[in-house]
Amino acid sequence: MPCDGCNKPKTVHITEIKGGKQVDMHYCKDCPYANDGVAGAKSHAPINELLTNFVMSTSSGGEKQAEECPHTGITWAEFRNAGLLGHPENYDLFESHLTPLLQRAHEGATHHVGKVPERRGKGGLPPKRRKTVDLAKLKQELALALEQENYENAAELRDRIREIEGD
Amino acid sequence: MDADLKISELTTRAGEWLRGEGPHNEVVISSRIRLARNLANKPFLSKATRRQRTAVEKKIRDVVLSTNLAPKILYADLQESPEVDRALLVERHLISRNHASAEGARGVAVDADETIAIMVNEEDHLRLQVLRSGLQLDDAWGQINEIDDDLDAALEFAFHPRFGYLTACPTNVGTGIRVSVMLHLPALKLTGDIEKVFRAAKELKLAVRGLYGEGTEATGEFYQVSNQTTLGKEEPEIIAEFRDTVIPKIVEFEHRARHALISERHRALEDKIYRAVGLLRSARLITSEEVLKELSFVRLGVNLEILGGVDVRTINELMLMTQPAHLQKLLGKKLEGDDRRAARADFIRERLGVV
Numbered sequence: 001m002p003c004d005g006c007n008k009p010k011t012v013h014i015t016e017i018k019g020g021k022q023v024d025m026h027y028c029k030d031c032p033y034a035n036d037g038v039a040g041a042k043s044h045a046p047i048n049e050l051l052t053n054f055v056m057s058t059s060s061g062g063e064k065q066a067e068e069c070p071h072t073g074i075t076w077a078e079f080r081n082a083g084l085l086g087h088p089e090n091y092d093l094f095e096s097h098l099t100p101l102l103q104r105a106h107e108g109a110t111h112h113v114g115k116v117p118e119r120r121g122k123g124g125l126p127p128k129r130r131k132t133v134d135l136a137k138l139k140q141e142l143a144l145a146l147e148q149e150n151y152e153n154a155a156e157l158r159d160r161i162r163e164i165e166g167d
Numbered sequence: 168m169d170a171d172l173k174i175s176e177l178t179t180r181a182g183e184w185l186r187g188e189g190p191h192n193e194v195v196i197s198s199r200i201r202l203a204r205n206l207a208n209k210p211f212l213s214k215a216t217r218r219q220r221t222a223v224e225k226k227i228r229d230v231v232l233s234t235n236l237a238p239k240i241l242y243a244d245l246q247e248s249p250e251v252d253r254a255l256l257v258e259r260h261l262i263s264r265n266h267a268s269a270e271g272a273r274g275v276a277v278d279a280d281e282t283i284a285i286m287v288n289e290e291d292h293l294r295l296q297v298l299r300s301g302l303q304l305d306d307a308w309g310q311i312n313e314i315d316d317d318l319d320a321a322l323e324f325a326f327h328p329r330f331g332y333l334t335a336c337p338t339n340v341g342t343g344i345r346v347s348v349m350l351h352l353p354a355l356k357l358t359g360d361i362e363k364v365f366r367a368a369k370e371l372k373l374a375v376r377g378l379y380g381e382g383t384e385a386t387g388e389f390y391q392v393s394n395q396t397t398l399g400k401e402e403p404e405i406i407a408e409f410r411d412t413v414i415p416k417i418v419e420f421e422h423r424a425r426h427a428l429i430s431e432r433h434r435a436l437e438d439k440i441y442r443a444v445g446l447l448r449s450a451r452l453i454t455s456e457e458v459l460k461e462l463s464f465v466r467l468g469v470n471l472e473i474l475g476g477v478d479v480r481t482i483n484e485l486m487l488m489t490q491p492a493h494l495q496k497l498l499g500k501k502l503e504g505d506d507r508r509a510a511r512a513d514f515i516r517e518r519l520g521v522v
Contacts, residue, residue: 072214084290086214088205088325088333091340098337102330102398105338107372109399112331114342115312117319135328 069093113140135164182259182281182298184349185487187479189301193470194418196349196389196483197300199260200307200406202315203334203343204293207323211335212288217271220288224272227287230321231276236314240276240283245269251501254492260298262286283314291334291343293318302414304346304406312402331398341398346409349378350417353388353467354424357436361388364417371413372396378459386456387463392417425471440468448521452508458489458515477519485518 068075074086076097085091091098102110116136138161145154184197205211209223228242245253245266253267261284262275273288286294295318297311325333331341339345355361368375378389392413394405428436443464447453466482468474487493489511495502502510 069214072210074214082213084213084335085211085337087210088207088327091327091330091333102337102340106341106396106398109341109396111329112327112341112398114331114344114401115315116331117324117326118316132326132328136326136331139328 111139111143112136113143116140131164135161138164182261182487184260184281184298184300185480185483186300187483189299189303191414191418192301192479194350194352194421195302195414196351197260197298198302198304198307199296199298199347199349200304200311201345201347202293202295202311203291203332203339203345204295204315204318204322205291205325205333205335206293207325209292209325212290212292213335221272223292224274224288227293227322228274228276230318231285231287233321234314234317236276236278236283236317240278240285242274242276245273245275246271251492251495255496258487258490258492260284261296263289265289282310285314290336291339293322302348302410302418304348304410308402308406338395339397342400342402342405344397344402344405345393346405347391347393348409348414350390350392350414350421351388351463351466352390352417352421353463354428355421356388357432357439358424358427360420360424364420367416368392368413373413387459387461389459389463425467429471436471437473440464440473444468444474447515448519450512450515452505453489453512453515454508455490455511458511459486462486481518485515488518489514 069086069090071089072086074090076094079085079090079094085094099110116133118133138157142154142157142161145151145157184199187196189195189198206223206226209215210219212220212223215223231237231240232242243252243256245262253262256262256275256277257264257267259281261277261281263286266273266275266286266289269288271288273286275287276285277283282298284296284298286296295311295314297307297314299307327333332343334340334343352361352364355364365375372395374391374393374395376391376393378386378391392409394409396405443461447458447461447465450457462482462485465474465477466479469477469479469482488497491502491507494507494510494514497514498510
């Protein structure tokens with residue numbers, strides 16, 4: 001099985017208790033990413049990351065723990081061996097497993113802040129997609145508000161996010 | 168004469184990265200931006216059935232051929248193409264090696280000057296690529312962003328409010344963007360400082376690879392530098408880092424190394440360059456790897472104005488045309504072993520004006 005950081009054969013195993021859950025990590029001996037793991041990212045996690053995580057953890061579907069993808073049958077163990085996911089929905093299915101891995105691969109980041117699909121033309125987005133896109137935009141705004149320490153605006157955005165996620 | 172016609176035909180439609188133009192072209196060969204996209208509610212390709220794979224390919228192909236890009240692009244069905252054609256596309260950086268050798272329904276849409284390549288059913292359902300000569304990342308981003316918008320209007324991409332654009336491999340998730348700049352760093356290699364650049368790049372979470380991407384060697388000191396982080400940063404931010412910091416810094420290091428070589432090791436530098444010219448002009452059998460290695464010195468000689476009579480475009484064309492698939496297409500026959508090495512040597516001597 002490859003190293004969590006750089007795909008070389010793993011030789012070091014680390015177990016951490018994160019949020020009451022056991023997180024197992026495996027690295028090769030000289031992995032350059034070993035220090036960028038959960039612990040490292042947490043130690044200098046900015047307040048915005050903590051707050052955004054709070055919003056995410058209260059959102060629906062954040063902690064689903066199914067073992068197998070209903071579309072493709074892929075399991076977490078299978079993904080770990082192959083390195084490729086089987087279906088877009090696997091990001092929700094394996095979210096708690098994927099998060100530490102994404103943090104290591106993306107300099108501690110766990111949230112997309114870039115382009116959002118607009119589906120301009122042809123009548124725009126269908127309602128379900130519109131909701132996804134609006135949520136993504138609001139979350140980007142929230143991250144920005146927190147970065148600028150504009151907590152009043154952040155609280156407002158957080159409420160709007162909860163409202164959309166709740167309907 | 169027939170072969171000459173074919174050569175000139177290919178030369179006139181030589182790809183963008185061959186032009187040897189654009190900012191910093193003495194070090195930056197080309198700028199490339201790639202975006203990874205997948206269709207919503209469809210399995211990623213590693214888990215798609217043959218039927219699902221075929222349906223995805225057809226759907227994307229139909230959309231690509233109905234956008235306003237359609238009049239200027241050619242769609243190649245890779246499942247139907249002969250191996251040599253697929254190898255040719257790899258040599259021209261229009262598809263990846265994996266895309267060439269994979270199985271099942273897959274294809275690529277390419278425009279006439281090869282600035283655009285839309286790979287269908289590579290690792291992801293869609294991989295858009297835009298290429299520019301020299302350091303022209305803003306221009307490349309402008310074009311790829313527009314193509315992405317056009318396709319987004321007709322296709323529903325897999326997108327997640329937290330993770331962004333969803334990709335088969337989580338290392339691409341988020342923006343799905345890969346910015347790759349191809350650099351020629353022969354002086355840093357000669358002065359032994361290239362390792363420092365690699366270390367700095369690693370600290371900046373950048374990947375440094377050979378000419379043909381993942382798993383390829385940096386023959387002739389041609390390197391690709393790419394971003395690895397696709398989450399937590401906006402596309403323009405990633406691009407700006409490359410445009411304003413990473414690439415100018417590496418270019419500056421290479422310039423410094425070139426100046427050091429000229430002032431401190433001039434004769435030794437000349438020797439390397441003229442030996443390379445001598446070898447290319449005299450060889451009767453030559454491998455692709457040797458060509459790249461020697462052309463690298465010739466290119467350096469031309470850039471430093473030590474060498475005249477050859478231009479960068481000719482060097483770039485020789486780099487491209489002497490690769491196995493190009494050579495076989497140019498000569499219209501399958502060539503192996505010494506026959507191929509001989510044809511390659513003949514071609515180079517002809518282009519350099521010696522026989």
